[in-house]
Amino acid sequence: MTKLSWFNTVSLTLGFAFLYIPMIILIIFSFNESKLVTVWAGFSTKWYGELAQNEAFLDAAWVTLRVAVFSSTLATALGTAAAYVLVRGGRFFGRTLFSGMIYAPLVMPEVITGLSLLLLFIGIGLDRGILTIVLAHTTFSMCFVSVVVSSRLVTFDRSLEEAALDLGCSPAQAFRLVTLPIIAPAVISGWLLAFTLSLDDLVIASFTSGPSATTLPIKIFSAVRLGVSPEINALSTLMIAVVTIGVITASLVTKRAMMRQRQDELAAARVE
Amino acid sequence: MNSSVFAPWDDPQAKPLIQFQNVTKRFGEFTAIDNLSLDIFEKEFFALLGPSGCGKTTMMRMLAGFETPTDGHILLGGQDIDPIPPNKRAVNMMFQSYALFPHLSVWDNIAFGLRRNNVPKHDLEDRVEEMLRLTRLEQFARRKPHQISGGQRQRVALARSLAKAPKLLLLDEPLGALDKKLRQDTQFELMDIQEKTGTTFVIVTHDQEEAMTVASRVAVMDQGKLMQVATPDRIYETPASVYVADFIGDVNIIPGRATANGDDAYQIDWAEGQAPITATSATSFSNGQTCHLAIRPEKVTISAERPAEAVNAIQGKVHDIAYLGNLSTYHVQLPNGTIIKAQTANTRRISRRSFSWEDPVWLSWTATAAVLLAS
Amino acid sequence: MRRAFLIAVPYVWLLALFLVPFFIVLKISLSDTELAIPPYTPTLDLSQGWAGIKEFFSQLDFENFVWLTEDDLYWKAYLSSVKIALISTFFTLLVGYPIAYGMARAPQEWRPTLMMLVILPFWTSFLIRVYAWMGILSNEGYLNQLLLWTGIISTPLTILNTNTAVYIGIVYTYLPFMILPIYSALERLDGSLIEAAEDLGCSRIQAFWLITVPLSRPGIIAGCFLVMIPVIGEFVIPSLLGGSGTLMIGKVLWEEFFSNRDWPVASAVAVVLLLILVIPIVLFQRNQQKQTEAEQ
Numbered sequence: 001m002t003k004l005s006w007f008n009t010v011s012l013t014l015g016f017a018f019l020y021i022p023m024i025i026l027i028i029f030s031f032n033e034s035k036l037v038t039v040w041a042g043f044s045t046k047w048y049g050e051l052a053q054n055e056a057f058l059d060a061a062w063v064t065l066r067v068a069v070f071s072s073t074l075a076t077a078l079g080t081a082a083a084y085v086l087v088r089g090g091r092f093f094g095r096t097l098f099s100g101m102i103y104a105p106l107v108m109p110e111v112i113t114g115l116s117l118l119l120l121f122i123g124i125g126l127d128r129g130i131l132t133i134v135l136a137h138t139t140f141s142m143c144f145v146s147v148v149v150s151s152r153l154v155t156f157d158r159s160l161e162e163a164a165l166d167l168g169c170s171p172a173q174a175f176r177l178v179t180l181p182i183i184a185p186a187v188i189s190g191w192l193l194a195f196t197l198s199l200d201d202l203v204i205a206s207f208t209s210g211p212s213a214t215t216l217p218i219k220i221f222s223a224v225r226l227g228v229s230p231e232i233n234a235l236s237t238l239m240i241a242v243v244t245i246g247v248i249t250a251s252l253v254t255k256r257a258m259m260r261q262r263q264d265e266l267a268a269a270r271v272e
Numbered sequence: 273m274n275s276s277v278f279a280p281w282d283d284p285q286a287k288p289l290i291q292f293q294n295v296t297k298r299f300g301e302f303t304a305i306d307n308l309s310l311d312i313f314e315k316e317f318f319a320l321l322g323p324s325g326c327g328k329t330t331m332m333r334m335l336a337g338f339e340t341p342t343d344g345h346i347l348l349g350g351q352d353i354d355p356i357p358p359n360k361r362a363v364n365m366m367f368q369s370y371a372l373f374p375h376l377s378v379w380d381n382i383a384f385g386l387r388r389n390n391v392p393k394h395d396l397e398d399r400v401e402e403m404l405r406l407t408r409l410e411q412f413a414r415r416k417p418h419q420i421s422g423g424q425r426q427r428v429a430l431a432r433s434l435a436k437a438p439k440l441l442l443l444d445e446p447l448g449a450l451d452k453k454l455r456q457d458t459q460f461e462l463m464d465i466q467e468k469t470g471t472t473f474v475i476v477t478h479d480q481e482e483a484m485t486v487a488s489r490v491a492v493m494d495q496g497k498l499m500q501v502a503t504p505d506r507i508y509e510t511p512a513s514v515y516v517a518d519f520i521g522d523v524n525i526i527p528g529r530a531t532a533n534g535d536d537a538y539q540i541d542w543a544e545g546q547a548p549i550t551a552t553s554a555t556s557f558s559n560g561q562t563c564h565l566a567i568r569p570e571k572v573t574i575s576a577e578r579p580a581e582a583v584n585a586i587q588g589k590v591h592d593i594a595y596l597g598n599l600s601t602y603h604v605q606l607p608n609g610t611i612i613k614a615q616t617a618n619t620r621r622i623s624r625r626s627f628s629w630e631d632p633v634w635l636s637w638t639a640t641a642a643v644l645l646a647s
Numbered sequence: 648m649r650r651a652f653l654i655a656v657p658y659v660w661l662l663a664l665f666l667v668p669f670f671i672v673l674k675i676s677l678s679d680t681e682l683a684i685p686p687y688t689p690t691l692d693l694s695q696g697w698a699g700i701k702e703f704f705s706q707l708d709f710e711n712f713v714w715l716t717e718d719d720l721y722w723k724a725y726l727s728s729v730k731i732a733l734i735s736t737f738f739t740l741l742v743g744y745p746i747a748y749g750m751a752r753a754p755q756e757w758r759p760t761l762m763m764l765v766i767l768p769f770w771t772s773f774l775i776r777v778y779a780w781m782g783i784l785s786n787e788g789y790l791n792q793l794l795l796w797t798g799i800i801s802t803p804l805t806i807l808n809t810n811t812a813v814y815i816g817i818v819y820t821y822l823p824f825m826i827l828p829i830y831s832a833l834e835r836l837d838g839s840l841i842e843a844a845e846d847l848g849c850s851r852i853q854a855f856w857l858i859t860v861p862l863s864r865p866g867i868i869a870g871c872f873l874v875m876i877p878v879i880g881e882f883v884i885p886s887l888l889g890g891s892g893t894l895m896i897g898k899v900l901w902e903e904f905f906s907n908r909d910w911p912v913a914s915a916v917a918v919v920l921l922l923i924l925v926i927p928i929v930l931f932q933r934n935q936q937k938q939t940e941a942e943q
Contacts, residue, residue: 002880005752007745007749008745008748008749008753009749009754011745011748011749012749012750012753012761013747013862015742015745015746016746016764016774018819018822019764019768019819019822020768022776022779022783022819023768023771023775023776023779023781023791025779025782025783026775026778026779026782029782036901037782038782038787038789038792040787056701062831066779066871071943073894077658078657078660079657079682081653081656082657082661084653085653085654085657085658086804089650089654094658098657098658098661100932101665102661103932103935104665104736104928105665106874107872107873107877107931108706108880108924109876109877109879109880109881109897109920109924109925110877110880110882110897110915111880111882111900111901111917111920112880112920113671114671115662115900115904115913115914115917116668116669116917117668117669117670119672119675119910119914120664120667120668120671123671129878135664136664137744138658138660138664138918139661139664139665142657142660142661144658146727154939160821165908169728171649171650172649177903200772200773200774202773202774202883203882203883203901206905214887217772217774220676220778221774222749224774224778224781224887225782225886225887226783228782228785232778236772236775236778236779237770237867239772239775240775242836243770243771243772244767244768244771246770247705247763247766247767248763251759253765255759259704
């Protein structure tokens with residue numbers, strides 16, 4: 001397939017226009033002078049300045065960041081263990097229940113997860129705050145990590161682990177010295193996914209947070225309910241920028257690594 | 273028996289290194305290994321040969337410790353190794369996929385097993401360098417596995433599994449991933465290294481030519497059972513069954529009924545209106561017993577006239593000719609429809625072919641050329 | 648020993664923070680509302696021993712579930728959630744399939760970039776992507792400005808705070824979930840199959856319907872479930888883009904809990920929602936399992 005047909009060109013153009021135009025408009029109007037977001041009144045960066053002064057937003061951002069770092073790290077450890085158990089654990093009591101509990105949160109409506117966790121925290125008398133949000137986020141994002149890591153483990157050449165055992169490793173050493181370094185990219189992308197999910201989450205955080213800890217999405221949501229504001233546009237632009245830079249960097253790094261690998265393989269094949 | 277020939281299996285005093293004692297392995301309903309006993313001796317190059325699913329890989333994985341026998345025992349140097357986990361066995365394995373650790377360099381791959389034994393740094397370096405020399409990989413020590421060719425990867429895998437100087441080295445289809453030319457060169461290299469290191473090798477393969485080339489003894493397996501265990505020449509010349517005769521090389525099988533005709537000699541009636549075939553056999557047959565005559569194509573002579581001296585001679589006509597370069601194989605159809613293959617060596621360059629399609633020809637062979645098999 | 652530990656930690660975590668909470672929801676859905684903290688009754692009092700437990704169970708009843716059937720707000724909300732989910736899944740498929748198809752047909756060297764362009768919005772905040780449409784769809788928004796300027800309409804259209812806005816928001820935010828599974832099914836499709844079909848006398852369009860669509864069906868099914876299941880319980884989109892006329896169960900649950908502080912009714916709403924979702928979730932799991940088995 002060397003050239004795109006006109007139909008495919010049109011569908012791709014329209015599709016990506018649909019995906020990106022709303023965000024581009026949002027970014028453009030974050031530089032609007034006017035308070036009225038729908039009327040262009042000249043270029044200005046003043047809303048970014050106001051954002052930097054807004055203590056409430058800054059506090060919420062700090063809470064969100066801490067929650068995301070803690071929960072994604074915990075979720076990566078638990079999710080990797082769960083993936084390893086599912087793919088390599090063989091049979092054990094309640095395996096079906098376990099795999100069901102891993103997959104169910106992926107499609108569970110957030111309102112249900114949030115409500116049930118809140119009722120649990122109240123039931124055991126745990127004060128709502130950063131800790132409860134971390135626990136909640138860890139629970140649902142560990143399932144996403146587990147799916148990412150297990151899809152890598154499924155394609156993992158089992159004889160690599162057997163070779164490690166054959167050469168004298170204990171099972172734990174084989175995991176640490178062979179399996180973990182090889183699946184590291186999947187573990188890292190699992191962490192990134194968990195981190196983003198935590199940054200993003202509004203519903204579960206709303207249920208499980210208390211007055212002492214408000215996350216950024218909760219703040220944004222309550223501001224947005226009142227209507228469009230240039231300050232939120234500026235904040236959104238910043239968040240989009242961070243994600244874009246992150247995703248583009250990640251894809252460039254993997255692309256370069258893949259190209260180097262392919263060149264090496266070609267060079268090695270030529271020797272033969 | 274000449275005492276300078278390496279043949280511990282003929283010496284009743286020799287102690288085997290590995291003993292399979294009535295080993296059975298079942299996976300659920302499926303019996304992979306069926307009550308099998310086998311001795312393998314030190315310094316042997318032993319080949320397990322068979323079609324896929326015959327149980328040869330299961331045998332190897334039981335030796336490595338990745339599977340345990342359902343019944344029976346496996347002894348290594350007289351000691352039962354069933355309870356020993358793979359990482360504690362003095363057995364190393366070269367994997368079919370090579371299983372080289374992609375994140376480690378060639379050097380670190382080879383050093384991997386030694387590091388697990390906490391070998392002192394100096395000894396470790398010496399040993400790795402020795403292995404690199406043995407497998408001619410010195411220039412590639414710092415490369416990663418994806419930066420070297422398939423043949424080099426195969427040698428890294430060999431060096432890594434030999435580095436710990438195991439009592440026993442297992443090779444799972446070691447040459448399966450190489451192309452034909454490289455495979456032939458590597459076979460001799462493997463034999464060379466086996467001789468130099470004096471390690472016992474057990475190789476699993478489905479390639480009969482490879483097994484015949486490298487091995488001191490070959491075990492032909494089918495459906496979890498040993499069909500025959502013998503040296504390559506005996507397997508080829510005196511197969512124990514129709515299965516083995518058919519599995520190794522090309523063969524004509526003629527079913528018939530045996531009648532004794534003097535010492536070790538039998539007459540085989542194989543088709544109505546045809547003269548019986550005369551053959552000698554060390555195993556005895558009762559009169560009228562059904563038997564199979566197995567004869568290799570290269571032992572069948574093809575000629576235009578009936579050879580005067582021939583013990584066995586049958587007339588037929590040429591049905592097909594396969595020109596293989598060094599050899600030509602003639603498919604000759606007998607009056608009753610049976611096809612017999614006869615092979616001639618093409619010793620002269622571009623000689624005129626003596627026979628053409630539909631030519632009437634005579635096939636002949638001696639009384640000792642064929643093997644008489646009961647089943 | 649180590650294996651048992653490795654299994655136990657994530658297992659116990661999920662039991663404690665995923666499964667047990669559901670039973671608590673179930674229990675509270677059978678309780679009564681009370682003006683207290685916590686705002687429901689009975690509460691389990693273990694200090695009274697067996698009698699306390701018996702007392703506790705005797706006070707549970709299905710009152711809240713009866714209430715859900717009596718007030719037509721609830722069943723209307725369930726029905727409307729399912730309807731909105733089905734319609735928007737259909738539109739997402741309609742928009743997503745041509746994009747996935749175009750990506751799979753694009754030159755090999757473009758595909759990673761196109762893939763990244765689909766994934767990028769997925770990593771971007773959901774809330775922000777919904778919010779972006781508020782400015783576009785409002786009465787004085789960019790869409791109305793454009794339409795007025797081109798003269799297609801003379802009075803602004805009311806789109807924001809209607810179901811139309813909800814549909815647009817769902818299609819927009821869930822599009823990557825539809826595109827990715829379909830794309831991965833289409834990318835694996837062997838191009839020679841289409842050539843074989845054309846060789847045997849199919850037209851381009853026939854080949855598409857007879858070969859491409861059936862072979863991408865697992866991707867279509869996966870994509871539809873991935874969109875439909877979470878949309879049924881969606882809260883953010885109806886509350887930001889929908890109006891007072893938009894009934895969705897996620898929003899009802901939220902209001903029942905945060906505005907009315909009626910925890911037992913909110914729990915009952917959640918239990919029924921879960922029961923509705925069990926069927927598509929099980930079907931989805933089955934489809935995924937079949938897929939992984941087929942690949943092995």
